[in-house]
Amino acid sequence: MRGLWVTEYTEFNNLTIEDIPSAKLEATQIRIKVKAAGVSFANNLVVSGRYQRKPPLPFTPGTECSGEIIECGSNVTRFKPGDRVFSILDWGGHAEEVVAWEVNTYPISDKLTFAQATNFNSYATSLAALTWNHLLNLQPGQTILVHGAAGAIGLATIDLAKMFGANVIATGSTKAKRFAASSQGADYVIDYSSGEFVDQVKEITNSNGVDAIIDPVGGKIFEESLRCLKLEGRICPIGFTSGQAAKIPSNILLVKNITVCGLNMGTYYGWSPTDIRYEMEHRIRSLMKKINKWAENQNINMKVFDTFPLSDFKEAMSLVTSRKSIGRVVLLMD
Numbered sequence: 001m002r003g004l005w006v007t008e009y010t011e012f013n014n015l016t017i018e019d020i021p022s023a024k025l026e027a028t029q030i031r032i033k034v035k036a037a038g039v040s041f042a043n044n045l046v047v048s049g050r051y052q053r054k055p056p057l058p059f060t061p062g063t064e065c066s067g068e069i070i071e072c073g074s075n076v077t078r079f080k081p082g083d084r085v086f087s088i089l090d091w092g093g094h095a096e097e098v099v100a101w102e103v104n105t106y107p108i109s110d111k112l113t114f115a116q117a118t119n120f121n122s123y124a125t126s127l128a129a130l131t132w133n134h135l136l137n138l139q140p141g142q143t144i145l146v147h148g149a150a151g152a153i154g155l156a157t158i159d160l161a162k163m164f165g166a167n168v169i170a171t172g173s174t175k176a177k178r179f180a181a182s183s184q185g186a187d188y189v190i191d192y193s194s195g196e197f198v199d200q201v202k203e204i205t206n207s208n209g210v211d212a213i214i215d216p217v218g219g220k221i222f223e224e225s226l227r228c229l230k231l232e233g234r235i236c237p238i239g240f241t242s243g244q245a246a247k248i249p250s251n252i253l254l255v256k257n258i259t260v261c262g263l264n265m266g267t268y269y270g271w272s273p274t275d276i277r278y279e280m281e282h283r284i285r286s287l288m289k290k291i292n293k294w295a296e297n298q299n300i301n302m303k304v305f306d307t308f309p310l311s312d313f314k315e316a317m318s319l320v321t322s323r324k325s326i327g328r329v330v331l332l333m334d
């Protein structure tokens with residue numbers, strides 16, 4: 001089979017498509033004919049050896065894919081060959097076939113294209129952040145500020161928050177990104193490229209502030225966002241695409257009784273030093289089941305803005321790393 005092959009840690013653009021060996025299938029694994037695979041900034045970091053997780057060399061990058069099952073291990077009980085699935089992977093998705101763990105694999109609706117289904121992880125991250133009690137626990141009628149709103153998680157957050165009956169203020173750094181957020185249903189869209197978004201949020205909320213914030217950006221955006229929260233507001237950092245981890249001024253948290261609740265979904269997928277994917281299986285499967293049902297009933301709008309054939313993997317990653325991408329960027333294997 002063909003796929004990207006990493007023999008040493010390097011830049012993504014240095015990779016080539018190779019004929020690579022098929023992985024051995026263990027009893028609780030499934031073999032998937034990959035139809036579509038997500039491309040993310042984290043993929044670039046993994047290939048260059050700058051991510052917290054370093055797969056053993058050699059390996060194929062790619063941590064999320066959708067496709068059809070072609071073979072099941074002897075202890076697999078939930079799937080059969082021919083099933084359409086989405087899978088969270090340790091690595092291996094940027095190839096024509098991949099071996100995945102059953103515990104990290106989920107059925108997908110026939111109403112979704114394989115490219116659309118690569119959004120499942122983004123929607124699961126958003127759904128967890130919005131609804132889990134120890135995180136934002138967003139309620140109908142509340143107002144949420146969504147940073148990085150034109151990213152895959154940002155668009156998923158807008159989609160779900162509106163379905164839940166919340167008011168959404170979205171931020172975007174370009175006209176195209178702000179249009180994408182507005183098209184997804186955001187009630188208000190702010191240009192935060194100038195850094196002057198706090199006053200705009202206060203104006204929109206009549207100086208009351210927002211109930212919740214989801215922040216994949218970090219750095220100064222996070223620090224300024226604390227000024228946008230109302231009393232007892234909550235902010236959920238899910239990353240730091242700015243390249244800077246946020247410094248948390250405890251005085252603001254204390255004065256406004258603010259809760260900071262971080263979310264690293266990789267922990268639940270088994271990507272942490274202590275692998276807890278089996279302990280967390282019921283929680284993640286519950287999220288994925290809801291997302292699939294909403295997709296089946298067309299309650300949510302999983303968008304894909306850019307797709308590339310595997311042969312154009314460099315162009316796909318360039319779109320992501322240049323921060324020009326909107327929503328999910330996808331490699332198609334056919």
